[in-house]
Amino acid sequence: MTDSQNPLSKPHLTTRRVHPENQETPIHFIETDEISHHLFFKRNHFSYPTLPHSDYRLAIQGFVETPRLLSLQDLARLPPQTAKVVLECAGDKRSLFEPKVFGEQWDKGAISQGHWKGVSLRTILEFAGIRKGAKEVVVEGYDYGERPDSEHFYSYMRSLPIEKALHPDTLIAYEYNNQPLPFKHGYPLRLIVPQWYAMASVKWIKQITVIDSTFIGPYQSNDYVYFPHKEHNEGAKPVTNINVNSTIQTPLNLDILSTGTHVIKGIAWTGKGHITNIEISTDHGQTWSKAIFKKQEKPDYGWVSWSFIWTILEEGEFTIMSKATDSYYQVQPVTPFWNRKGYGYNAVDQIKVKIE
Amino acid sequence: MTDSQNPLSKPHLTTRRVHPENQETPIHFIETDEISHHLFFKRNHFSYPTLPHSDYRLAIQGFVETPRLLSLQDLARLPPQTAKVVLECAGDKRSLFEPKVFGEQWDKGAISQGHWKGVSLRTILEFAGIRKGAKEVVVEGYDYGERPDSEHFYSYMRSLPIEKALHPDTLIAYEYNNQPLPFKHGYPLRLIVPQWYAMASVKWIKQITVIDSTFIGPYQSNDYVYFPHKEHNEGAKPVTNINVNSTIQTPLNLDILSTGTHVIKGIAWTGKGHITNIEISTDHGQTWSKAIFKKQEKPDYGWVSWSFIWTILEEGEFTIMSKATDSYYQVQPVTPFWNRKGYGYNAVDQIKVKIE
Structure with a gap:
């Protein structure tokens, strides 16, 4: 009978798909300014990754003066920075489109926010030394797998234009709401790109590569692109800033x-x-x-x-x-x-x- | 890092409303013949009821020879009966209607099933002695509250025609899947009406009253009625059997x-x-x-x-x-x-x- 003392269930996310795990927040549970990680929507492209068991090192490489390998202890010694940032899945509210669109049928709850603490990506890039002519910064996650439209395996990776990468509020986050990042939200390190849809905020960062060219990959040239027409690709443009x-x-x-x-x-x-x-x-x-x-x-x-x-x-x-x-x-x-x-x-x- | 060993979340119900608690089962979680009570949809009209702290007694009264008060121990001594029964909310799939219909927007998961064990309602009615001319059996739950269309308080109660009440598989259930009924699914006793939509399977039974007339109440003459027209009540008929x-x-x-x-x-x-x-x-x-x-x-x-x-x-x-x-x-x-x-x-x- 203890149940009857406290009868309402704890709120839970709504599951859109089991594999990969995609879950959103019922909008009536978004009641505070700082959403608990238990109620933070989950959007995965693949199975959860296996992380290196020990000796995690963040590699900063490519078009830099001095490639670096940073431990979590190294990062903890760099000046910390905290920002309250909304993350909204680019597909949030997709189920409302008419005509209907294929893909995860998100209702209105693929959005969340809280306080992210970490190190400015700029600090890390400057520590490695950005070479003149650098154009983009590619961030790769540990998550990978197959895509329905291809037989190849892909890692989840995306690039940021150098200006966005150098914005002081673009973070390599290691804490969410004063706790270490939860595994499902990118432990040990997650890129946080304020103002952009959340596909840019790569989880489980494996390495960061500065390039002097334009990165092309399926999560940038195939997915996360606005294609205004059903049958052809004219007018395509990348998904970046969150819309009002x-x-x-x-x-x-x-x-x-x-x-x-x-x-x-x-x-x-x-x-x-x-x-x-x-x-x-x-x-x-x-x-x-x-x-x-x-x-x-x-x-x-x-x-x-x-x-x-x-x-x-x-x-x-x-x-x-x-x-x-x-x-x-x-x-x-x-x-x-x-x-x-x-x-x-x-x-x-x-x-x-x-x-x- | 223990999370990464067993990374998928346990399945959870999808919340349609917090108060009263209405939750359905994502259809991809309906994987067995016998759904765990953790994944059984919840459909409430009111807050969860407060049950009597001790001395629970089931009253069988009204148009009977000998009104009875049965303890749970008394019921346990009567011949038990088990049936595998689907319970489907009458509003299951409501969100699919076009034009849209007001009310809880159930998708396809307000349905579940498992093994219900209890005593045949017939056994209990015969123990009290049904008087000749009995027409209906009214079952009242402990749950009650206000309705948006009225300022009165109502208990959740509904009647069954005497023939349905006397069907040997209409049960007063006290177990679900070999465990005592969970509180949220009607502990200590729930009516189980096979073949009918689940509004008939009254939870938290308070009393059972045999009547020689036709019962009228909002959960029978207002709700759970098919009204084929938007603007008038012509052609209304009660919701009973589950549709194929x-x-x-x-x-x-x-x-x-x-x-x-x-x-x-x-x-x-x-x-x-x-x-x-x-x-x-x-x-x-x-x-x-x-x-x-x-x-x-x-x-x-x-x-x-x-x-x-x-x-x-x-x-x-x-x-x-x-x-x-x-x-x-x-x-x-x-x-x-x-x-x-x-x-x-x-x-x-x-x-x-x-x-x-």
Whole structure:
């Protein structure tokens, strides 16, 4: 009978796929500014990797003056840096595209945030000495496997343009929320690329290679590319910055509510810049009113939480929408930008409720 | 690093709502004939109830010769009976209706099964002595609360027609899979009504009342009624027997697969009777072939597992469908029977995959 004292289950992630393990966070569990790693969405391309049993060393090599091998102890001695960063899967909200798009059917919960602590990638690159003419920095994870479109094995690896790699907030993280990185989220070291979709934040870093050319690999030229057309590749462009976006967390879509006063709640976020305005419509977009949120005095890379008080005395069906604007005047569009692989969905968020 | 030895998370239910706790089973976790209670979907109308701390007694009263109060020990002394029974929420697959229907947005996992052990309700009713003219048996649970459409408090209670109540396989269950009923699934006693949707299988039984009239209550005249029209109540009829149905478990909808041979797998079930035929189409319903499943020699109230070998050498998009038939010649329809509250969805199951 102990169960009846504390009857609700602990929240758990929703499983989209067992192998590889892909799980998202039910949006009603995103209740704080700092999500526990137990509730952090998991997006894997392959099985979890096997890490070297001992003697982990981070290699910094390629187009540098002095290739380096750094132990975790070496990294711990370098000046630490912490940033609150949203990680959003580029496929977050993919299931909302019409026509439907193939691939993991993420709902609205492939997003999370918390405090990442580590060393600026710039510090490490400068320690190795970047040679003049360096163009990109390739980061390879320990995870690897086959792809359905090929018989070759691939490691998960991607490059960053040198400017992004040198941004002081691009981190080699070793802690999440004051604890060592959990294995499933990249232990011992994970790249954290603020402002970009999370495919850039490579987990389980194996090595870092500076190059003087343009890196080409399936996770950059095949996946994580916006292909605006179904049948051909014209207009393709890489997925990079997070689009301005918002999600209604309460009420749930297709909820049945009573007449009276309800609090509509949610989050809003963007890549470059910060959120400057959030508007809510309860009449299917005919009229809009401002939601309440705390303006960030010193904007960080996190989301903002917003709320809106709604008093509704008539019965019927209502469409509620949320629309965020950022400091670069980017606004969520009414119609999503459809693309063949289903990345970057950021249309105005929309739910329907029935008042009884 | 222990995590990396056994890296996949234990499966967990998908949360549809936190309060009351409503959770379903990801269909890829339905892998056995006997689902662990940890993976059994949870469908609650209210908060979990507080049970009497001691001295639990089951009251059998109303239109009977001798009202009875039975302890759990008394029940344990009566002849036990075990049945493998599917419980399917009447709202299972509700999210698939078009136009959308308000209420809990269940995907395909509000279904489970296992072995229920208890005493035949008939045995208990006969022990109290059913009076001539008895028409229904009302079963009340300990769970209660408010409804959005009313300011009154209601207990969860429903009636069974006397014939169904007297069916020898209608059980007062006290064990699930050889263990005492878990609290969240109705401890100490749960009604199990084979063949009917699970709203009939009242949890946490408080009392049983035989009546000589027709019971009316919100869980019988308002909810769990098929209303075929959006705006009026004509043609309303109560939800009772489970409709013939099937679900494709593998592959997942909108999966990307390689050319070659794939095993398509799933389950099929019905209320009255048993499954006699399962057909699969891989060309959007133009042609159908039989799936393989084990004919039940002695049909029970469980589902059957089926599989189908599919060799596909061309690339492209394919719609896979499954269609079950039962021994009463009921067949899954192509178009679901839309009803305002979204019950009994059983259209031909359908997924799309892309072969690369």
